[in-house]
Amino acid sequence: STHCISSAASDVYKRQLVINEMLANQIDPMCNIIVFTSIDCIRCNAAVDAVESIGARYCQKDINQSVKNMQVYDQLSEGKACGPIAIIGNKVFKGFNYEFSKNRYSKAIENLNSIL
Helix, strand or coil: CHHHCCCCCCHHHHHHHHHCCCCHHHHCCCCCEEEEECCCCHHHHHHHHHHHHHCCCCEEEECCCCHHHHHHHHHHHCCCCCCCEEEECCEEEECCCCCCHHHHHHHHHHHHHHHC
C-alpha cells in the first residue's frame, strides 16, 4: 500500500522514519543491512534483488519464519502491512517502489559504507 512506500515529503513519513530509527545491528549483531520479507511477496523479492544487485551483504528475515521477526516487523510497520521493510544502517525503508527504492537503497548503502 502506498502509505508505506514513498510519501517521503509528508510529515507523517518523516515522523515514522524518526520513530522507527533503529540500527540493523541492534536487531542482529551480524547485520548492517536487513530486509524483512514474507512468503509470496513480489515486492519483497524485488527489494532483495535490489540489495543484491548493489552488491551489499545483507540479512534476510522472513516474518513467517519466526515470532521475533514478526514482532520487529510489526513495530517498524506500526501494525500496517507494507510489503518489505529494509533497514540500512539506521534508515528504515517501508515497502518497495520499483522507480525509487533501488536508488534510495543505493544512497543509504553508500552512506553506510562511508562510516563503516
